Amino acid sequence: MTTRHGSESFFIEGEGLVNTQVGGRHGDQPDPITDPGAAPPSAPTLAADAVPPFRFSRVGPKGKPLRPLLIAKLAEAMVVGGGGHGHVPAGYTYFGQFVDHDLTMDRTDVALGEDVSVVDLLQARSPALDLDSLYGAGPDDSESAAFYEADGLHLRTGDTIAIGPDKAKVGHDLPRVGTGAGKAAKRKALIPDPRNDENLIVAQTHLAMIHFHNRVVDKQAMSVPPAQLFRKARKSVTLHYQWLVRHDYLPRIVEPSVLDDVFTNGRRLVAPGAAVTSIPTMPVEFSVAAFRLGHSMVRDAYNWNRRFPGPNGFLDYMFQFSGLGGDLGGEVRLLSNWLADWRRMYDFPAGGRPALAAPGDDVNLAMRIDTRLTDPLKNLPPSTFGGPANIPVDDHRRNLAFRNLTRGAMLKLASGQQMVDKLAAAGVAVTPLTRSQVLNGNGGADLSGLSASEKDAVAERTPLWFYVLREAELNGGRLDGVGARIVAETFHRAIEGSRFSILRHPEFHPTHGRDAATFEMTDLLFFAFAGKKTGLNPLGGP
Numbered sequence: 070m071t072t073r074h075g076s077e078s079f080f081i082e083g084e085g086l087v088n089t090q091v092g093g094r095h096g097d098q099p100d101p102i103t104d105p106g107a108a109p110p111s112a113p114t115l116a117a118d119a120v121p122p123f124r125f126s127r128v129g130p131k132g133k134p135l136r137p138l139l140i141a142k143l144a145e146a147m148v149v150g151g152g153g154h155g156h157v158p159a160g161y162t163y164f165g166q167f168v169d170h171d172l173t174m175d176r177t178d179v180a181l182g183e184d185v186s187v188v189d190l191l192q193a194r195s196p197a198l199d200l201d202s203l204y205g206a207g208p209d210d211s212e213s214a215a216f217y218e219a220d221g222l223h224l225r226t227g228d229t230i231a232i233g234p235d236k237a238k239v240g241h242d243l244p245r246v247g248t249g250a251g252k253a254a255k256r257k258a259l260i261p262d263p264r265n266d267e268n269l270i271v272a273q274t275h276l277a278m279i280h281f282h283n284r285v286v287d288k289q290a291m292s293v294p295p296a297q298l299f300r301k302a303r304k305s306v307t308l309h310y311q312w313l314v315r316h317d318y319l320p321r322i323v324e325p326s327v328l329d330d331v332f333t334n335g336r337r338l339v340a341p342g343a344a345v346t347s348i349p350t351m352p353v354e355f356s357v358a359a360f361r362l363g364h365s366m367v368r369d370a371y372n373w374n375r376r377f378p379g380p381n382g383f384l385d386y387m388f389q390f391s392g393l394g395g396d397l398g399g400e401v402r403l404l405s406n407w408l409a410d411w412r413r414m415y416d417f418p419a420g421g422r423p424a425l426a427a428p429g430d431d432v433n434l435a436m437r438i439d440t441r442l443t444d445p446l447k448n449l450p451p452s453t454f455g456g457p458a459n460i461p462v463d464d465h466r467r468n469l470a471f472r473n474l475t476r477g478a479m480l481k482l483a484s485g486q487q488m489v490d491k492l493a494a495a496g497v498a499v500t501p502l503t504r505s506q507v508l509n510g511n512g513g514a515d516l517s518g519l520s521a522s523e524k525d526a527v528a529e530r531t532p533l534w535f536y537v538l539r540e541a542e543l544n545g546g547r548l549d550g551v552g553a554r555i556v557a558e559t560f561h562r563a564i565e566g567s568r569f570s571i572l573r574h575p576e577f578h579p580t581h582g583r584d585a586a587t588f589e590m591t592d593l594l595f596f597a598f599a600g601k602k603t604g605l606n607p608l609g610g611p
Contacts, residue, residue: 079125079353079480080121080123080124080125081124081125081126081127081353082124082125082126082127082350083126083127084127086121087479087480088479089475089476089479089480091454091466091471091472091475091476091479123173123175123195123351124195124348124350124351125350125351125352125353125356126340126350126351126352126353127352127353127354128338128339128352128354128491128555129354129482129483129487129488129491129533130483130487130491131481131482131483132481132482132483132484132487132530132533133481133484133530134477134478134479134481134530134532135478135526135527135530135532136526137475137478139519139523139526139527140471140474140475140478140532141465141471142518142519142523143470143474143514143516143519143527143532143535144465144468144470144471144474145468145470145471146514146515146516146518146519147440147441147442147470147514147535148441148442148443148444148446148447148468148469148470149441149514149515150441150443150444152365152436152437152439152440152441152512152513152542153436153437153439153512154434154435154436154437155366155434155435155436155437155438155546156321156434156437156545156546157321157322157366157434157435157546158414158415158416158432158433158434158435159366159368159371159414159432159433159434159435160270160274160411160414160415160433160590161318161321161322161366161415161435161590162270162363162366162367162368162435163268163270163271163274164274164318164590165318165322165360165362165363165366166268166271166274166363167202167265167271167274167275167278168198168314168318169360169363170202170262170264170265170271171198171199171200171201171202171203171262172196172197172198172351172563173196173351173356174201174202174261174262195348195349195350195351195566196349196350196351196559196562196563196566197349197563197564197566197567197568198307198310198311198314198560198563198564198567199307199567199568199569200278200303200306200307200310201261201262202260202261202262202265202275203224203260203261203275203278203279203282203306204216204224204261204303205261207299207303208221208222208299209221209296213261215246215259216244216259216260216261220295221295221299222286222295222298222299222302223282223283223286224279224282224283225244225259225279226239226240226241226242226243226244226276226279226280226283227240227241227242227243227244227245227246227258227402227403228240228241228242228402229241229242229402229403229404229405229408230400230401230402230403230404230405231405232404232405232406233406235376235404235405235406235408235608236405237405238405238408238607240280241276241403241405241408241607242276242402242403243258243259243260243265243266243272243275243276243279243392243403244258244259244260245257245258245259245392245401245402246259247259252396252399252400252401253396255401256392256396256397256400256401256402257392258272258392258393260275263393264393266391266392266393266394267388267391267393267394267453268387268388268391268394269386269387269388269390269391269403269407269409270371270387270409270414272391272392272403273408273409277411277593277594277597277598278310278593278597280597280598280604281306281309281593281596281597282302282303282306284596284597284599285302285305285306285309285581286298286299286302289301289302303569304569305580305581307567307568307569308569308570308571308574308577308579309579309581309582309588309593310593311564311567311569311570311571312571312577312579312588313588313589313590313592313593314560314564315328315332315560315564315571316587316588316589317588317589317590318590319556319557319560321547322362322438322547322548322556323547323548323552323553323556323557324544324547324548324549324553327548327549327553327554327557328553328557330557331554331557331558331561332557332561332572335561336558336561336562337492337495337496337497337554337558338491338492338495338497338554338555338558339352339355339555339558339559339561339562340562341495343562345565345566345573347566348566349562349563349565349566351559352555352559353480353482354482354483354488354533354555355555355556355559357473357476357477357480357482357533357534358473358477358482358532358533358534358537358555359533359534359537359548359551359552359555359556359559360556360559361473361534362438362537362538362541362548362552362556364442364446364469364470364473365436365437365438365439365440365441365442365538366435366436366437366438367384367435367436367442367443367445367446368384368433368435368436368443369383369384369443369444369445370382370383370384371384371387371413371414371433372413372427372431372433373386373407373409373410373413374406374407374408374409374410374413374606374608375410375428375608375609375610375611376406376407376608377406377407378428379431384443384445385445385450386407388450388453390403390404390407394450394453395450405607405608406608408607408608410427410605410606410607410608411594411605411606412425412426412427412428412432412605412606413427413428413431413432413433414432414433415432415590415591415594416432416591417591417595418430419591420583420589420591420592421583422591422595425591425595425602425605428611437542437546438538438541438542438546438547438548439510439511439512439513439514439538439539439541439542439546440510440513440514440535440538440539440542441513441514442469442470446468446469446470447463447467447468447469447470448462448463448467448468449467449468449469449472451467454472473534474532474534474535477532477533477534478532482532482533482534483533484529484530484531484532484533484536485501485502485507485531485532485533485535485536485537485539485540485551486501486529486530486531486536488533488536488551488555489501489550489551492551492554497554499550499551499554500550501550502531502536502539502540502543502550504528506539506543507527507528507531507536507539508524508527508528510539510542510543511542511543512542513538513539513542514535533551536551536552537551537552537555538552540552540553579592581593581596582596
């Protein structure tokens with residue numbers, strides 16, 4: 070799988086390998102989207118006896134994609150400025166990205182050794198909410214051991230570089246121990262999933278997860294043998310993380326009544342009859358459509374810290390000061406003036422900690438989940454999707470909406486209307502969007518520029534990603550209907566299929582939050598940094 074904005078090759082059960090490469094990454098090979106007469110790009114070959122790569126499944130029927138030129142027009146309408154501000158603190162946008170990388174982490178890319186069974190290989194290539202992106206294959210693996218301190222218990226961290234009045238901060242960067250002659254090699258983060266260093270906010274989120282694990286280790290009884298101590302700590306971290314996803318993150322982005330139904334009554338769409346111990350797969354309808362909701366939540370700028378307050382934390386900087394999406398500003402480690410002030414990304418007073426209010430109570434709010442994306446996502450840095458550096462500004466290949474819609478078309482995803490019918494056949498009643506709702510929405514993408522026939526096509530065969538976002542737009546910024554059901558059921562299956570699972574351990578209740586019923590992202594951060602402002606706001610000041 071690619072390490073950038075989603076997979077380009079998908080191994081779909083019952084279909085084999087499907088290539089969705091967008092934008093001419095193979096030199097002179099024609100692009101089937103801009104040149105409708107071109108042959109589709111060939112999929113990678115797979116030997117008959119080979120273990121497949123990360124496995125996807127299809128839970129809906131195949132659809133009939135819109136014409137390429139209509140996809141381009143729809144994508145342009147989606148990037149004419151972001152929609153309104155939502156109600157979700159902006160940190161959850163990037164926590165969601167961290168979660169997505171955990172779900173789609175191919176652990177065999179890290180290491181599983183040479184003598185492993187096919188079952189082990191398949192399990193390592195399956196979506197489960199078990200923090201492989203944080204732990205790799207564990208400290209006992211010969212390669213993953215590099216992620217850990219010498220004790221085999223604590224995960225490694227890195228130090229920042231002093232700049233101006235901001236001193237070097239110990240433990241506030243990802244560990245960067247790359248070797249090689251140039252800075253590019255040296256700035257490589259030593260973490261299991263390099264995608265967690267593709268922007269600064271998700272990198273700092275990954276670092277917070279490292280600190281959370283290390284604090285949990287420190288709270289264990291050290292008389293326990295190291296191997297048992299690590300397993301106990303990992304289990305605790307994973308169960309707290311799943312609790313947070315289920316009870317804090319998901320209710321902010323998915324209609325709570327749908328979540329409650331799925332987690333109480335079970336799944337109807339995603340592997341409804343699967344054995345608890347069977348190996349999960351990832352629905353392409355989730356990966357390529359429903360869970361790309363986070364793209365609409367991205368802001369064009371952030372009130373980042375005391376050095377870059379208000380609107381000065383531009384989105385472009387968040388890529389630039391990372392090791393994969395940028396070059397750390399030309400350095401080999403993060404500069405201290407770019408450290409996160411978590412008070413500005415999450416609402417600590419709402420979490421019962423008024424002393425940790427952001428300056429001026431100015432917590433960044435994510436953009437509302439709807440059919441509009443913020444302007445900078447019209448021109449992604451080519452480095453974020455592996456494209457050539459000379460792709461011109463406003464080229465469709467740099468448009469994230471175009472890339473998402475195109476990938477859905479190449480995979481022949483079901484339309485929103487087809488998924489309504491699929492859910493109805495599974496016994497789930499979902500009210501379909503009307504023609505007027507699809508075309509007009511509620512303050513989202515303006516489709517008035519489409520011709521009458523183009524409007525007919527969009528209203529009859531609405532691309533699934535657009536349909537899911539339109540549902541949310543008409544529901545105050547939370548997924549509802551088709552989108553809510555796909556996301557809720559996929560997460561239920563991912564939690565069920567994890568090595569540690571709150572579904573298989575119903576007796577679990579959090580011990581690192583405010584009480585036995587509460588564990589939110591503010592609780593995780595508070596515990597990870599021992600409640601100290603020097604951890605939550607390393608640059609100090611108001």
